[in-house]
Amino acid sequence: MFWKAVYVICLRDIRRFFREKSQVIGSIARPTLWLAIMGTGFNTVFRAQSGSYAQFLFPGIIGMTVLFTSVFSAVSIIWDREFGFLREILVAPVSRTSVAVGKTLSGCFQSMIQGGIILALSPLVDVKLTPTIVLEVLLLIFLASFALTSLGLLIASRMESHEGFNLIMNFLIMPMFLMSGAFFPIQGLPVWLKSVVTINPLSYAVDALRGIILGIHEHAIATDIFFMAGFAVIMTLLAVTAFTRKV
Amino acid sequence: MIRTQNLCRSFNGIKAVDDVTISVGKGEIFGFLGPNGAGKTTTINVLCTLLRPTSGEASINGYDVVREPHNVRRSIGLIFQDPSLDDRLTAEENLDFHGMIYDIPKNVREERKEELLKMVELWDRRKDIVKTYSGGMKRRLEIARGLLHRPKVLFLDEPTLGLDPQTRNHIWTYIHQLRNEQGITIFMTTHYMDEAENCDRIGIIDYGKIVAMDTPEDLKRMVGGDIITLKTTDDEKAEKEIGERYHLHVRRDEKGIHLEIENSEEFIPQFISSFSTRINSINLRRPTLDDVFLKLTGHEIRKEEASARDRMKHAMRMRRH
Numbered sequence A: 001m002f003w004k005a006v007y008v009i010c011l012r013d014i015r016r017f018f019r020e021k022s023q024v025i026g027s028i029a030r031p032t033l034w035l036a037i038m039g040t041g042f043n044t045v046f047r048a049q050s051g052s053y054a055q056f057l058f059p060g061i062i063g064m065t066v067l068f069t070s071v072f073s074a075v076s077i078i079w080d081r082e083f084g085f086l087r088e089i090l091v092a093p094v095s096r097t098s099v100a101v102g103k104t105l106s107g108c109f110q111s112m113i114q115g116g117i118i119l120a121l122s123p124l125v126d127v128k129l130t131p132t133i134v135l136e137v138l139l140l141i142f143l144a145s146f147a148l149t150s151l152g153l154l155i156a157s158r159m160e161s162h163e164g165f166n167l168i169m170n171f172l173i174m175p176m177f178l179m180s181g182a183f184f185p186i187q188g189l190p191v192w193l194k195s196v197v198t199i200n201p202l203s204y205a206v207d208a209l210r211g212i213i214l215g216i217h218e219h220a221i222a223t224d225i226f227f228m229a230g231f232a233v234i235m236t237l238l239a240v241t242a243f244t245r246k247v
Numbered sequence B: 001m002i003r004t005q006n007l008c009r010s011f012n013g014i015k016a017v018d019d020v021t022i023s024v025g026k027g028e029i030f031g032f033l034g035p036n037g038a039g040k041t042t043t044i045n046v047l048c049t050l051l052r053p054t055s056g057e058a059s060i061n062g063y064d065v066v067r068e069p070h071n072v073r074r075s076i077g078l079i080f081q082d083p084s085l086d087d088r089l090t091a092e093e094n095l096d097f098h099g100m101i102y103d104i105p106k107n108v109r110e111e112r113k114e115e116l117l118k119m120v121e122l123w124d125r126r127k128d129i130v131k132t133y134s135g136g137m138k139r140r141l142e143i144a145r146g147l148l149h150r151p152k153v154l155f156l157d158e159p160t161l162g163l164d165p166q167t168r169n170h171i172w173t174y175i176h177q178l179r180n181e182q183g184i185t186i187f188m189t190t191h192y193m194d195e196a197e198n199c200d201r202i203g204i205i206d207y208g209k210i211v212a213m214d215t216p217e218d219l220k221r222m223v224g225g226d227i228i229t230l231k232t233t234d235d236e237k238a239e240k241e242i243g244e245r246y247h248l249h250v251r252r253d254e255k256g257i258h259l260e261i262e263n264s265e266e267f268i269p270q271f272i273s274s275f276s277t278r279i280n281s282i283n284l285r286r287p288t289l290d291d292v293f294l295k296l297t298g299h300e301i302r303k304e305e306a307s308a309r310d311r312m313k314h315a316m317r318m319r320r321h
Helices: A002-019 A021-041 A053-082 A085-090 A096-120 A131-158 A162-178 A191-199 A201-214 A221-246 B040-047 B069-075 B091-101 B106-119 B135-147 B165-182 B216-221 B235-246 B264-274 B289-297 B304-320
Strands: B002-011 B014-024 B029-033 B055-060 B076-079 B153-157 B185-190 B201-206 B209-214 B226-232 B250-253 B256-261 B279-285
Touching: A002 A021, A002 A096, A002 B091, A021 A053, A021 A096, A053 A085, A053 A096, A053 A131, A053 A162, A053 A201, A085 A096, A096 A131, A096 A221, A131 A201, A131 A221, A162 A201, A191 A201, A201 A221, B002 B040, B014 B040, B014 B201, B014 B209, B029 B040, B029 B165, B040 B055, B040 B153, B040 B185, B055 B069, B069 B076, B076 B135, B091 B106, B091 B135, B106 B135, B135 B153, B135 B165, B165 B185, B201 B216, B201 B289, B209 B216, B209 B289, B216 B289, B226 B235, B226 B264, B235 B250, B235 B256, B264 B279
Parallel strands: B029 B185, B029 B201, B076 B153, B153 B185
Antiparallel strands: B002 B014, B002 B055, B201 B209, B226 B256, B226 B279, B250 B256
């Protein structure tokens, strides 16, 4: 029954995801625009060991998409609460933990779908992918998204209404996104910025993605994965505790 | 089936449910009657495991709401006051979701889905997104969903709010049928008096406390006989005259003079022939639950806007004590 509840909760989210045509279109258009405009615009000032800025940016855009998809999918619980649907879930004979796990996995699947769409755009930036790379990237997305959706769930369990959401966006999600190394290489940054990037869990996801896709990385990929897995475990524990207690 | 013992639930020191003890048997239709804010919904939320009681005990189908919430949830169906549907999904998908999360086998689910959607007359629109539904349609869908897993106890929080009379009758017929065929227990809240008449037993709740609990007939018997409403040319003088001649207690408001009287059939002719104040109109009616409520609590049930402030004041007063 535990896994069935998890499955049902995922199924609902995925169904809603595909039903929102604007969301599906947006998930293709947004990365395309980023890559086309930012990738081209900064290309002239970008001097890397190899490749264009668009190529450098490509894994970063995947990281960005995973971040937003994960957090948004988790905070949809706030909307469910406002529209009453959360009560339908909460009075059902399923454990709170299964609801939390269902929400987390649904965030992972949505991120993997979105990430997969971006991977399909790789010819635009002249990045060569092999089936192994695609598989590794998707697994990595799963891991990163698990951590980030849990973070979102933790926030959502603590928030009473969607008014507080803007605050979270401005002071947590945006900084995480900007200071993750998605846009610029980490070497040569001033110390204050470098230290923020170092404690930002998203940096490790971006670094690992870049390592797998382009072979450029700051840390060993095993280190990246270790950090992300640790972050995922902590976030999941906190999120499940907060969720089962609060709602 | 439903049992509470000295149940209390407070919010920041204000008692929303105050020492409620009720017992509802299998197959009974029990109505909780009271104005908005009287504690009806809070009681339901405690009974359906959404809120923990501050003190006291409650059990459903023999399961304690705090210790065995899973078994309680499996035993109950809920129809909420505000919609709790996923309005981005179709009616059918909403029911499927419910059926799956309550672990109903697919073939049974399909069968019941059809039966219920036809009952609430939404079968033809089952593939439409709920967002496009009217308020009444959403409510009907919600009722169908609440019944899908054949709960032992069905909670209805203001179930027919905003429904047309035809659908209302439909739903009541179905509820009675469910009770007769499956012995389902129904616990409902309402502030509609006519709806409360459908119940086997009614608990009247005001400021979180139960003030009376009985069958609708016995409750009405608490009012002394029938109710006569008089309109005269001079209500004040008439009130005095009634007091002097019949030693009856009357109530006067903008609608006229109200008196409770037994054997009203005999009283009226004799009264009219000997009354000295000029009578403009006279109206005789059987007591309703409105009269019972007024008698028990001293205020009318449906003055919601005015009473919201009273309630606040009352709560503040209670707090100071």
